[in-house]
Amino acid sequence: MSTVDSRPAPAAAPPSRVERAAAGTADYLDQRTGIGGAVKEFARKIFPDHWSFLLGEIALYSFVVLLISGTFLTMFFVPSMTEVHYHGPWAAMDGVQMSEAFASTLRLSFEVRGGLLMRQIHHWAALIFMAAIVTHMMRVFFTGAFRKPRELNWLVGFTLMILGLLAGFSGYSLPDDVLSGNGLRIADGVARAIPILGSYISFALFGGEFPGTDLIPRLFTVHILLIPALILALIGLHLLMVVLHKHTQYPGSGRSDKNVVGYPLFPIYVAKAGGFFFVVFAVIALMAATMTINPVWNYGPFDPSIVGAGAQPDWYMLFLEGGLRLMPGQTEFVIGQYTLSLNILVPGVVIPGILFTAIALWPFIEAFATGDKREHHVLDRPRNVPFRTAFGVAFLTAFFVLILAGSNDLIATHFHLSINDITWTFRILLFVGPAIAFWITKRICLSLQRKDRELVLHGHETGRIVRFASGEYIEVHKPLDAHERWLRVQHEANRPLEIEPAEDSRGVRRKGFRVDALRQRLSRVFYEDRVEPVTPAELAAAHSHGAHDALPAAHDEHAGELTGASGGTRHLAADVENTEGTDSTDGPKHP
Amino acid sequence: MKALAARRHHRFAPVVLLLLALLLTGAVYAIAQPASADAAQAAASESDIAAGQKLFQANCATCHGPNAEGREAVEAGAGGPSLIGVGAAAVDFQVGTGRMPAQMNGAQIMAKPAQFDDEQIAQLAAYVASLGAGPSIPTDEQLDTTNADVALGGALFRTNCAMCHGVTGAGGALSQGKWAPALDETSPAHLYEAMLTGPQSMPVFNDANITPDEKRDIIAYLETQREGSPGGLTLGSVGPVSEGLWAWVIGIGLLIGASVWIGAKSS
Ligand code: HEM
Numbered sequence: 001m002s003t004v005d006s007r008p009a010p011a012a013a014p015p016s017r018v019e020r021a022a023a024g025t026a027d028y029l030d031q032r033t034g035i036g037g038a039v040k041e042f043a044r045k046i047f048p049d050h051w052s053f054l055l056g057e058i059a060l061y062s063f064v065v066l067l068i069s070g071t072f073l074t075m076f077f078v079p080s081m082t083e084v085h086y087h088g089p090w091a092a093m094d095g096v097q098m099s100e101a102f103a104s105t106l107r108l109s110f111e112v113r114g115g116l117l118m119r120q121i122h123h124w125a126a127l128i129f130m131a132a133i134v135t136h137m138m139r140v141f142f143t144g145a146f147r148k149p150r151e152l153n154w155l156v157g158f159t160l161m162i163l164g165l166l167a168g169f170s171g172y173s174l175p176d177d178v179l180s181g182n183g184l185r186i187a188d189g190v191a192r193a194i195p196i197l198g199s200y201i202s203f204a205l206f207g208g209e210f211p212g213t214d215l216i217p218r219l220f221t222v223h224i225l226l227i228p229a230l231i232l233a234l235i236g237l238h239l240l241m242v243v244l245h246k247h248t249q250y251p252g253s254g255r256s257d258k259n260v261v262g263y264p265l266f267p268i269y270v271a272k273a274g275g276f277f278f279v280v281f282a283v284i285a286l287m288a289a290t291m292t293i294n295p296v297w298n299y300g301p302f303d304p305s306i307v308g309a310g311a312q313p314d315w316y317m318l319f320l321e322g323g324l325r326l327m328p329g330q331t332e333f334v335i336g337q338y339t340l341s342l343n344i345l346v347p348g349v350v351i352p353g354i355l356f357t358a359i360a361l362w363p364f365i366e367a368f369a370t371g372d373k374r375e376h377h378v379l380d381r382p383r384n385v386p387f388r389t390a391f392g393v394a395f396l397t398a399f400f401v402l403i404l405a406g407s408n409d410l411i412a413t414h415f416h417l418s419i420n421d422i423t424w425t426f427r428i429l430l431f432v433g434p435a436i437a438f439w440i441t442k443r444i445c446l447s448l449q450r451k452d453r454e455l456v457l458h459g460h461e462t463g464r465i466v467r468f469a470s471g472e473y474i475e476v477h478k479p480l481d482a483h484e485r486w487l488r489v490q491h492e493a494n495r496p497l498e499i500e501p502a503e504d505s506r507g508v509r510r511k512g513f514r515v516d517a518l519r520q521r522l523s524r525v526f527y528e529d530r531v532e533p534v535t536p537a538e539l540a541a542a543h544s545h546g547a548h549d550a551l552p553a554a555h556d557e558h559a560g561e562l563t564g565a566s567g568g569t570r571h572l573a574a575d576v577e578n579t580e581g582t583d584s585t586d587g588p589k590h591p
Numbered sequence: 592m593k594a595l596a597a598r599r600h601h602r603f604a605p606v607v608l609l610l611l612a613l614l615l616t617g618a619v620y621a622i623a624q625p626a627s628a629d630a631a632q633a634a635a636s637e638s639d640i641a642a643g644q645k646l647f648q649a650n651c652a653t654c655h656g657p658n659a660e661g662r663e664a665v666e667a668g669a670g671g672p673s674l675i676g677v678g679a680a681a682v683d684f685q686v687g688t689g690r691m692p693a694q695m696n697g698a699q700i701m702a703k704p705a706q707f708d709d710e711q712i713a714q715l716a717a718y719v720a721s722l723g724a725g726p727s728i729p730t731d732e733q734l735d736t737t738n739a740d741v742a743l744g745g746a747l748f749r750t751n752c753a754m755c756h757g758v759t760g761a762g763g764a765l766s767q768g769k770w771a772p773a774l775d776e777t778s779p780a781h782l783y784e785a786m787l788t789g790p791q792s793m794p795v796f797n798d799a800n801i802t803p804d805e806k807r808d809i810i811a812y813l814e815t816q817r818e819g820s821p822g823g824l825t826l827g828s829v830g831p832v833s834e835g836l837w838a839w840v841i842g843i844g845l846l847i848g849a850s851v852w853i854g855a856k857s858s
Contacts, residue, residue, distance in 0.1 A: 127835060132843065290824060292824060294834070308753040311830075410764075418698065418766075
């Protein structure tokens with residue numbers, strides 16, 4: 001693994017005619033566009049290598065699959081709510097009255113060659129697109145890749161996620177089947193729950209009373225033009241920023257905030273990435289060829305009077321459904337002639353609003369608490385930032401509980417439970433679950449850090465037990481090599497901020513103290529509990545003693561003798577009393 | 592169970608009244624038309640009725656009373672409604688799907704492997720039918736779906752049944768641990784009888800509500816649902832939740848596996 005700046009020229013053979021022609025064309029283009037310099041510059045970009053850096057690529061490639069399959073679908077889909085009677089090969093719908101949108105989806109499924117496969121590719125790709133976005137986002141979050149200078153790119157990515165949600169929801173609604181109609185009805189309800197503006201918003205969206213006849217054509221424009229164009233533009237911006245900032249890298253020896261270690265984009269990365277596109281396409285195509293998705297022919301055309309049991313949205317919208325299912329219905333109030341539907345407003349608008357705002361602003365919140373204005377290009381190991389990691393896990397726990405709550409009827413029927421009990425359990429879990437997850441994750445992070453300290457100070461256990469003449473046993477430890485050690489000591493633990501006092505020496509109130517105090521309080525919440533990495537001094541101390549510096553002197557002698565031969569050793573007997581000594585932090589710690 | 596039964600009776604009081612009215616009409620009709628199929632079946636054979644009565648007294652009387660007049664639940668928990676006038680269809684459904692004789696646990700009496708063979712079920716049905724006129728077991732002709740309108744059946748199913756059984760008939764949850772079962776394995780006769788008699792929390796769909804022809808259409812529709820999906824595996828036909836689950840498990844699972852593999856290849 002190395003930074004490659006220049007590559008040796010390929011062994012020279014006399015150029016063939018084709019090669020000469022190609023070179024001529026390239027030269028022609030280069031002289032007129034100057035593209036050669038850009039290509040050279042770009043091709044030499046170094047990209048670090050790690051599997052988790054491919055998650056964003058999965059999102060990108062599934063989007064390309066969406067574009068390809070979606071373009072096919074547009075050629076046959078008719079975005080119209082004109083009522084027709086279906087006549088075609090699907091007997092269970094023969095003669096049924098439906099919108100042209102639904103009829104064309106049936107035609108697409110059963111009459112257009114390859115149409116059903118394309119529909120299924122499109123829909124599976126949509127699910128995978130969103131799942132890849134979420135996992136990619138998790139990677140960025142837990143490794144702190146959003147820190148300066150990448151905050152803006154985090155915002156671009158966040159917008160892409162929202163656009164993905166909208167793309168999915170608008171696409172899901174296009175076929176005009178019972179299930180998607182139920183979803184739209186819920187969206188209509190949520191819009192109406194907004195005080196004062198609600199009914200105007202609903203009427204504006206639907207062009208009158210739900211469902212109206214305008215919606216599908218409108219959604220079509222949104223789904224195939226507006227959103228894909230925005231996504232495409234933002235993906236361009238997103239990737240451009242990745243190139244400008246250079247990619248982050250995981251910590252390791254030789255990697256710093258000032259370099260990038262990896263392979264050049266061309267040819268290694270281009271080959272890999274190009275190959276990976278086909279892997280993504282293959283997985284999606286495999287799923288589409290073998291597993292039914294959204295069998296609208298079973299659901300039937302939308303009719304406002306029909307509501308099926310177990311009507312659910314696609315997975316990425318399920319958390320909203322879950323919120324609605326959990327919220328007690330008694331929170332609807334009638335004030336005069338107005339209805340305030342808190343039962344819908346809170347889970348449908350307020351809570352997602354808060355959650356999404358928290359996600360969008362996280363880099364800024366964290367920077368505020370840290371007071372750190374430096375650039376970061378080396379990623380955090382999640383254990384080294386316990387608060388952030390714990391917060392992320394708590395967030396995901398809440399998200400997961402909401403998803404389960406959105407599936408409460410399936411849980412009830414599959415496990416023979418009462419849906420009322422399940423709902424109550426989830427209501428409680430929604431609050432308790434994240435708290436527990438937070439606590440556990442933070443504990444795990446802190447103890448992993450302690451384990452790192454242990455390793456650095458004392459080395460690996462070898463399982464070799466030595467008995468001294470005095471009858472004492474010790475286990476021989478093998479010291480870490482430089483790479484292993486660097487990984488565990490390179491970071492710095494964030495500490496709570498110290499701020500200047502409220503009044504200066506002459507007793508004058510200081511401007512900005514309030515903000516500073518808030519910042520300090522926040523940074524205490526973030527960084528009060530921590531484990532500091534081993535400092536060179538500590539390491540030297542541990543080595544010179546050959547054992548733990550806090551060990552009783554009597555033991556030290558023996559240990560010291562042994563160090564020369566086998567490096568760090570640790571006394572089994574002293575182990576228990578001395579673990580406390582391994583984390584010499586100043587803040588309060590330990591539960 | 593007692594409270595449950597009480598609530599149920601309270602809730603379905605109008606239905607019971609309706610049934611009584613129908614029963615009266617039926618009785619009058621039976622007297623006026625002694626040669627009808629119902630009467631023929633009810634009068635099927637004295638020996639069947641007698642055999643049915645014996646079986647009934649041995650297996651059902653603890654709950655339904657010695658003469659099927661119904662019995663209040665006592666402490667031990669056994670109790671059941673009167674079966675006078677529920678008809679042969681109810682017996683064929685309840686005993687044929689193994690719901691009766693009931694096991695009292697859980698929020699809803701469960702279907703289980705039938706405990707009686709066809710002949711015994713017929714005898715029990717004959718006995719209960721002899722107690723008072725009620726819906727009879729559908730004939731083969733009534734269940735013949737060759738000329739059924741599948742599309743109409745689907746529309747009727749979505750309007751009348753989907754809110755409990757789901758749009759594809761995969762079942763759904765009701766309140767307090769009750770549920771509407773999946774309909775993918777129910778026999779045509781039991782489908783018909785369930786509509787006709789409305790077991791437990793399910794409403795009755797009498798012949799005025801959904802005509803015999805329409806019932807047949809619904810059955811035909813549900814049968815086409817069993818032919819599998821043109822799109823591949825059905826994933827349980829429970830909709831987007833299972834699709835999402837598989838997108839994560841298979842899709843993201845495979846892709847992350849591939850990413851790790853590609854990542855591992857290089858370093
Ligand atoms: C330029 C890009 C896209 C085009 C041209 C496109 C086109 C279409 C068309 C014409 C339909 C209706 C046909 C049908 O439903 O079978 C559709 C459906 C759908 N689209 Fe897209 N789409 C694009 C991007 C996306 C994206 C980014 C997502 C989600 C993240 C998405 C999710 C869906 C979904 C879930 C459906 C419903 C599919 C179904 O079950 O049939 N689409 N799309």
